[in-house]
Amino acid sequence: MQALKDKGYKLVSLTNSSNEGVYTQFKNADLLSYFDERLSVEDINLYKPDTRTYEWAIEKMGIAAEDAMLVAAHGWDIAGAKQAGWQAAFIARPGKVLYPLAIAPDTVVGGLDELVTQLPDAQ
Numbered sequence: 001m002q003a004l005k006d007k008g009y010k011l012v013s014l015t016n017s018s019n020e021g022v023y024t025q026f027k028n029a030d031l032l033s034y035f036d037e038r039l040s041v042e043d044i045n046l047y048k049p050d051t052r053t054y055e056w057a058i059e060k061m062g063i064a065a066e067d068a069m070l071v072a073a074h075g076w077d078i079a080g081a082k083q084a085g086w087q088a089a090f091i092a093r094p095g096k097v098l099y100p101l102a103i104a105p106d107t108v109v110g111g112l113d114e115l116v117t118q119l120p121d122a123q
């Protein structure tokens with residue numbers, strides 16, 4: 001996470017969990033300092049992979065869809081982000097698979113360290 005920050009990336013979580021739930025999870029995992037924002041679908045009463053959740057997120061972040069990248073180990077989340085016009089990186093964890101009929105992610109990596117080496121410095 002720090003390597004992504006060091007490259008100049010803004011890190012935002014987008015979760016189907018509640019605001020309180022994600023805050024507690026991040027606090028317990030000591031991740032709060034890495035994220036610039038935490039977005040929860042609780043605020044819009046829609047769930048991923050509904051494309052409207054990704055559209056809401058980029059509106060909140062003030063960026064274009066093509067400038068956003070979802071990083072996830074869930075095929076359904078990758079499918080939703082790609083359908084909404086985002087870039088996507090799939091973390092290939094044991095037992096996790098992509099949806100074969102969905103738009104393919106931009107990259108498939110074994111972990112965040114591998115993704116960091118692929119990404120250029122942020123503009």
